[in-house]
Amino acid sequence: xxVTDTAPAPxxxxxxxxxxxxxxxxxxxxxxxxxxxxxxxTAVLLVVLFGAGTVRYENFGYPQVALNLxxxxxxxxxxxxxxxxxxxxxxxxxxxxxxxxxxTVVAASLLxxxxxxxxxxxxxxxxxxLLGWAMGAAVHHLQLQxxxxxxxxxxxxxxxxxxxxxxxxxIRDDLFTGLAQNVVELPGNTYxxxxxxxxxxxxxxxxxxxxxxRFGRTVYAIGGNEQSAGLMGLAVGRTKVAVYAISGFCSALxxxxxxxxxxxxxxxxxxxxxxxxxxxxxxxxxxxxxxxGLVLGSLLGVLVLGTIxxxxxxxxxxxxxxxxxxxxxxxxxFVVVQRVTTRRRR
Amino acid sequence: xxxxxxxxxxxxxxxxxxxxxxxxAALLALLLFNAVVNPGFFAVRIQDGHLFGSPVDVxxxxxxxxxxxxxxxxxxxxxGIDLSVGAVLAxxxxxxxxxxxxxxxxxxxxxxxxxxxxxxxxxxVLGVWNGFLVSVVxxxxxxxxxxxxxxxxxxxxxxxxxxxxxxxxxxxxxxxRGYVLGxxxxxxxxxxxxxxxxxxTRRTALGTLIEAxxxxxxxxxxxxxxxxxxxxxxxxxxxxxxxVAGLMTNANVxxxxxxxxxxxxxxxxxxxxxxxxxxxxxxxYSLTGTVLGALILQAxxxxxxxxxxxxxxxxxxxxxxxxAVFLLQAPRIRAALGRRRRGARGVTSPDxxxxxxxxxxxxxxxxxxxxxxxxxxxxxxxxxxTDQGVLR
Numbered sequence: 001x002x003v004t005d006t007a008p009a010p011x012x013x014x015x016x017x018x019x020x021x022x023x024x025x026x027x028x029x030x031x032x033x034x035x036x037x038x039x040x041x042t043a044v045l046l047v048v049l050f051g052a053g054t055v056r057y058e059n060f061g062y063p064q065v066a067l068n069l070x071x072x073x074x075x076x077x078x079x080x081x082x083x084x085x086x087x088x089x090x091x092x093x094x095x096x097x098x099x100x101x102x103x104t105v106v107a108a109s110l111l112x113x114x115x116x117x118x119x120x121x122x123x124x125x126x127x128x129x130l131l132g133w134a135m136g137a138a139v140h141h142l143q144l145q146x147x148x149x150x151x152x153x154x155x156x157x158x159x160x161x162x163x164x165x166x167x168x169x170x171i172r173d174d175l176f177t178g179l180a181q182n183v184v185e186l187p188g189n190t191y192x193x194x195x196x197x198x199x200x201x202x203x204x205x206x207x208x209x210x211x212x213x214r215f216g217r218t219v220y221a222i223g224g225n226e227q228s229a230g231l232m233g234l235a236v237g238r239t240k241v242a243v244y245a246i247s248g249f250c251s252a253l254x255x256x257x258x259x260x261x262x263x264x265x266x267x268x269x270x271x272x273x274x275x276x277x278x279x280x281x282x283x284x285x286x287x288x289x290x291x292x293g294l295v296l297g298s299l300l301g302v303l304v305l306g307t308i309x310x311x312x313x314x315x316x317x318x319x320x321x322x323x324x325x326x327x328x329x330x331x332x333x334f335v336v337v338q339r340v341t342t343r344r345r346r
Numbered sequence: 347x348x349x350x351x352x353x354x355x356x357x358x359x360x361x362x363x364x365x366x367x368x369x370x371a372a373l374l375a376l377l378l379f380n381a382v383v384n385p386g387f388f389a390v391r392i393q394d395g396h397l398f399g400s401p402v403d404v405x406x407x408x409x410x411x412x413x414x415x416x417x418x419x420x421x422x423x424x425x426g427i428d429l430s431v432g433a434v435l436a437x438x439x440x441x442x443x444x445x446x447x448x449x450x451x452x453x454x455x456x457x458x459x460x461x462x463x464x465x466x467x468x469x470x471v472l473g474v475w476n477g478f479l480v481s482v483v484x485x486x487x488x489x490x491x492x493x494x495x496x497x498x499x500x501x502x503x504x505x506x507x508x509x510x511x512x513x514x515x516x517x518x519x520x521x522x523r524g525y526v527l528g529x530x531x532x533x534x535x536x537x538x539x540x541x542x543x544x545x546x547t548r549r550t551a552l553g554t555l556i557e558a559x560x561x562x563x564x565x566x567x568x569x570x571x572x573x574x575x576x577x578x579x580x581x582x583x584x585x586x587x588x589x590v591a592g593l594m595t596n597a598n599v600x601x602x603x604x605x606x607x608x609x610x611x612x613x614x615x616x617x618x619x620x621x622x623x624x625x626x627x628x629x630x631y632s633l634t635g636t637v638l639g640a641l642i643l644q645a646x647x648x649x650x651x652x653x654x655x656x657x658x659x660x661x662x663x664x665x666x667x668x669x670a671v672f673l674l675q676a677p678r679i680r681a682a683l684g685r686r687r688r689g690a691r692g693v694t695s696p697d698x699x700x701x702x703x704x705x706x707x708x709x710x711x712x713x714x715x716x717x718x719x720x721x722x723x724x725x726x727x728x729x730x731x732t733d734q735g736v737l738r
Contacts, residue, residue: 092488142676145626147427147488151613152669159662166658275496288489321503328497332479335489 038285038338039297045283046300049307057314064190069306074195075100075258076305079277080284080298081206082250085243087281088210089222090290091139091146093244095153096251097273099128101266102157103255107176108169108265117175125252131157132248136241150244154274161267168266171259180260195257202253206295219243223290279327280305283334287342304330365623365675369638372621372671376645384652396525400648402533408644409532410435410591411611412637415618416536416543417584419636422619424577425560425628426480426487431588431615433498434472435608438465438592440505443602446513458517462593469589470582472498477581481574495612502604512601522597532594539587544633553631556580560628618643621671642671 053060070077079096086093103124110120131153138149171177183191210216218239221229230236259265284301286293308326312318380387380400390399414431421428442465449457472494479490524531547553558566559573567573591611596602620626621642622635646667650660673679 138673138676142673142678144672144676148616148620148626148672151616152665152672154613155661155665155668159659159665162658162661275492278492279496282489288486319503319508321500321508324500325497325504328493328500331489331496332493335485335493336479336483339483339485 035285035287035292035294035297037341039294039300041337042284042297042300042304046304046307049304049311053307053311053314057311060310060314063188065310067186067190067192067196069303069310070196070199071193072261072309073302073306074193074199075254075261076273076276076280077199077299077302078202078250078254078257079273080280080302081202081295082247082254083274083277083281084206084284084286084293084295084298085210085219085250086146086247087223087278087286087288088219088290088293089240089243090226091240091243092150092278092288093132093135093247093251094147094150094274095131095135095157096247096254096277097270097275098154098157098161099131099248099251100255100258100270100273101161101268103128103252104259104262104265104269105161105164105169105267106265107256107259108171109165111171111173111176112169117173120173121256124256125249128252128255129245129249132251133241133245135248136244139244140237140240146244158267164267165265166267168264171263171265176260177263180263193260195260198253198257202250203295203299210295215239215242220291223287223292225291276305276327279331282331282338285334285338287338366632366635366638368671368674369622369635369642372667373638373642373645376642376649380645380649380652387649387652392528395528397528400652402530404641404644404648405533406530407648408640409530409536410595410608411614411618411643412640413536413539413587413591413594414584414611414615415622415636415640416540416633417580417587418612418615419619419622419624419631419633420543420547420556420580421487421584422616422624422626423556423560423628423631424580425563426577426580427616427626428476428491428581428584429488429612430472430476430491430494430498431584431591432608432610432612433495433502434469434585434588435592435595435611436499436502436602436604437472437505438469438589439596439602439607440502440511440604441465441468442518442593443511443513443596444505446515446518447511452513452515455517458515461515462517465593466586466589469585469592472589473582473585474578476585477578480581481577499604502607506602506604508604510601510603514600518593518597518600521593522600532598535590535594539590540633540637548633557629557631560630614643615640617668620675621668623675 050060050066053065059065079100083093083096106127107120107124110123111117135149135153138144139146179194183193184197185191210219218229218234218236221232221234222236222239226236255270258270262269280301281293281298282288282301283304284293284297284299286297305327308330309323312320312323312326387400390397390401392398414435418428418431442461445461445464446452446457449460451457476491476494479485479493480487483490520531521535522532526534547556555566555571555576558569558571559576563573563577588608592608596607618639619631619636620639622632622637622639624631624635643664646664647660650663655663
């Protein structure tokens with residue numbers, strides 16, 4: 001509209017008015033539909049939310065409060081990473097919460113029977129991966145909808161939970177309690193749990209796989225347009241199945257981290273956790289139609305959810321259900337903004 | 347050939363590739379199984395002029411799910427989905443019970459009328475909201491309704507202040523545990539809604555319009571169908587059914603629990619629709635199938651419980667049966683089944699009607715050909731609710 005549209009980032013001559021102008025110009029030039037931009041928005045939101053908490057509540061600014069966001073949500077981070085893979089291909093995985101519950105129950109019941117912890121961990125991860133692989137195979141080879149397949153997977157996983165054990169089983173294994181109670185000391189009298197370290201490693205590995213491997217590019221290509229990907233000769237079938245297997249693996253790993261967090265196995269653990277994971281992925285800027293998004297965004301999305309939860313618990317006057325309402329509203333804002341920006345891009 | 351009249355009903359009797367037939371067979375098998383294993387299952391007795399017995403239980407317990415599933419069928423037919431029905435159900439129950447609980451005269455009909463009216467109005471508003479997001483803003487249905495699914499339970503808790511609200515009102519007692527002509531009131535209400543929907547969509551063009559929107563919204567709009575209004579309306583309607591179901595389920599226990607009421611009912615409703623053979627890809631729907639689907643789900647639960655299967659195994663059993671039904675409906679598996687049947691008849695070309703078709707099959711023309719050439723059969727196939735099995 002004005003000259004500033006094309007001017008290459010003009011130096012602010014008259015501060016105040018032209019700062020707004022140049023910000024506008026920058027917005028005009030920037031591709032607001034790009035995933036980098038979405039992640040940036042999420043990062044700004046996280047900083048704003050956390051800043052608001054620091055201003056409002058006097059103890060909110062402690063470094064450990066920020067680190068606790070990671071400590072309390074390590075399992076959700078892993079879950080969201082798996083979900084990101086699936087959503088990037090345009091699918092969805094409703095089974096992850098149930099697989100978390102199944103993992104805690106299997107781990108707790110086997111440990112109670114005296115199995116060796118490493119064996120239990122391996123078995124749990126294998127079960128999750130196998131379940132995910134089976135769902136992926138059903139999605140691809142039987143041409144069933146991901147929504148329905150993973151819904152069935154969710155019922156199956158919860159059903160298995162109840163068969164294994166209905167009451168909650170405490171975990172008393174040395175390795176598990178050791179991992180749960182020992183922490184990584186950080187400077188400034190702060191700490192992180194080992195679960196957080198594992199979760200961050202998962203994020204790093206996922207980012208590497210998505211951006212630096214052929215498999216990762218195929219994932220994005222399938223989300224962009226499955227038919228084109230197939231016509232280009234990419235391994236669509238293998239990748240789709242693998243994506244669900246990855247999500248299953250992440251759900252099982254998330255389940256193990258969750259069992260470290262609460263040291264028990266119960267068939268009613270993690271009800272609705274898949275929704276939190278999906279919400280985190282969406283807030284992190286990944287398009288639900290697939291093809292666009294970053295794992296880093298999902299990590300930030302989880303942290304945003306965690307910040308909302310801490311804000312509400314710090315307030316004390318707000319009841320817990322405000323968490324759900326706020327997350328719903330946030331989800332709404334992000335979905336609408338996504339819709340508007342992608343429409344503009346076309 | 348063409349002069350032999352075949353109604354959709356006649357075709358349904360024999361069309362083995364129709365999912366409705368499979369659903370009916372599954373329900374029949376379940377009932378037969380019950381008849382053999384537990385002869386008392388079908389014993390219906392009349393007490394105080396009301397019917398009692400396992401079949402009545404199945405009907406009554408299936409009623410809220412079926413009611414929502416009817417609304418869900420229409421939503422799915424437009425290629426949509428509504429995940430928020432459980433939350434709407436909880437909000438409807440919370441609103442109505444809070445009003446009764448807070449009124450000075452809880453048992454008066456006026457209070458009940460206000461409570462019911464407000465709950466239904468709130469349900470409609472929530473439906474308008476979902477419909478707005480989907481049809482006007484253009485958000486994917488699964489996400490648009492996920493917003494309300496997440497926030498809705500929080501809203502319901504906000505209404506009840508996190509408490510479980512108990513209240514007694516004659517109108518609600520009737521709604522939850524009352525009888526009409528010997529049948530539970532819930533069953534009668536659900537049947538009423540079902541009949542109205544069936545009449546409105548199958549005796550007018552509305553059903554075809556909904557299917558047109560589901561097949562291709564843009565093409566439907568260009569052909570003069572008001573895609574946006576139709577999409578919006580089905581979301582309002584499903585929220586309405588959820589609100590009514592909320593009144594029913596909460597009245598049944600005379601309490602509103604914002605946390606637990608209608609938990610997972612959206613999944614049950616979607617399952618009922620899918621088991622009934624309505625594809626999530628939209629464009630075709632079968633109300634008969636939905637009824638069968640809802641009954642199968644409930645009969646499965648009742649069967650496992652009356653068989654004395656340990657409680658822990660009920661969920662696993664249900665999951666396995668559901669997976670089996672899905673696998674049977676998978677396009678590839680059904681295509682394989684269809685191929686075998688066609689192969690046996692030796693039909694090779696869609697242009698040459700099978701000579702012996704009339705002999706071994708009541709259908710003379712369309713379905714057999716449709717099965718042979720899905721691409722050409724699509725436009726001229728009758729919009730029968732059960733045909734989609736052949737076409738997909």
